[in-house]
Amino acid sequence: xxxxxxxxxxxxxxxxxxxxxxxxxxxxAAAGAGLALHGLEWADAILGxxxxxxxxxxxxxxxxxxxxxxxxxxxxGHRVLLPVCExxxxxxxxxxxPGVQFERSKFAPLLEPTGPRHPTTVAGQAALLFLPATAVDxxxxxxxxxGGYYDVFQSHLAAADRHIPRTAVVFDDEILPAGSIPAxxxxxxxxxxxxxxxxxxxxxxx
Numbered sequence: 001x002x003x004x005x006x007x008x009x010x011x012x013x014x015x016x017x018x019x020x021x022x023x024x025x026x027x028x029a030a031a032g033a034g035l036a037l038h039g040l041e042w043a044d045a046i047l048g049x050x051x052x053x054x055x056x057x058x059x060x061x062x063x064x065x066x067x068x069x070x071x072x073x074x075x076x077g078h079r080v081l082l083p084v085c086e087x088x089x090x091x092x093x094x095x096x097x098p099g100v101q102f103e104r105s106k107f108a109p110l111l112e113p114t115g116p117r118h119p120t121t122v123a124g125q126a127a128l129l130f131l132p133a134t135a136v137d138x139x140x141x142x143x144x145x146x147g148g149y150y151d152v153f154q155s156h157l158a159a160a161d162r163h164i165p166r167t168a169v170v171f172d173d174e175i176l177p178a179g180s181i182p183a184x185x186x187x188x189x190x191x192x193x194x195x196x197x198x199x200x201x202x203x204x205x206x
Contacts, residue, residue: 005182012143012181016134016174020062023171031171032065034196036072039169042192042199043073043128046165051077052127055093055164058082058102060110063132064169064196070096081123084112089152092117108147120153124162131190133168140189140202141181142168154188167192167199178203 023031043054054073059066073080074097081093085107094100094113102111131150135143144150157164172195183189193200 005184008182009143010146013134013146016143019173020171023062028062028065031196032068034198035064035066035169035194036068038196038198039069039130039167039194040072040076042167042194043076043078047127050127051079053079053081053125054128054130055081055083055123055126056096056130057132058111058113059132064171066130066169069130069169071098074098081118081126082113083123083149083153084117085110085147085149089148090120091123091149091153092119093123094118108145108149120156123153124157124160124164126164129164129166130194131166131168133170133174133190133193135174135176135181136168136170136190136193136202137176137180138178138203139181139183140191141183141187142190143181151186151188155186158188165192166190167194169194171195172197175200 056066056070070080080096082096083091084094085105086092094115094117096113101114103114105112133142133144168190170193175193191202
């Protein structure tokens with residue numbers, strides 16, 4: 001990544017993290033309810049009522065709250081996998097169910113589920129993928145947290161010719177104009193975005 005792009009991305013992350021830090025508990029609760037409602041609607045639309053394996057993630061702090069979505073997906077009969085950060089920017093995956101315990105990650109500032117870990121090949125058979133993001137632009141460029149874990153994971157999926165329906169999860173005001181987020185050759189644009197108020201298609205389509 002060029003120094004210019006790296007600086008631009010870090011400046012965007014800093015600004016959006018600052019904005020997120022000002023969100024109220026009431027606003028976060030409402031956002032979580034909206035994400036659960038519309039995320040489940042998206043899953044139903046894609047899967048046609050089938051019960052499948054879904055990859056999601058547990059939000060932390062003032063990120064868009066995903067626990068209500070995780071709970072809704074599980075209650076609807078889906079198998080929900082959550083990520084665990086490993087060495088070399090790799091992800092393994094653990095089944096989520098009510099009562100699962102969480103612990104601090106060794107590699108990233110987040111909580112991870114405990115339990116048997118599944119490799120990327122298991123997650124690669126998922127029917128849907130919910131991606132964390134700090135912001136997304138209308139071209140589908142996704143601004144992550146900078147760790148690179150999902151870039152590596154998505155590169156594995158691409159190498160295996162696995163085209164899983166993907167959506168990035170952000171607040172409504174974190175969808176930016178086209179060209180707002182610098183893109184690198186290794187970046188994987190997303191075709192859709194999920195916000196508390198609904199689901200939107202972006203200009204990039206797989």
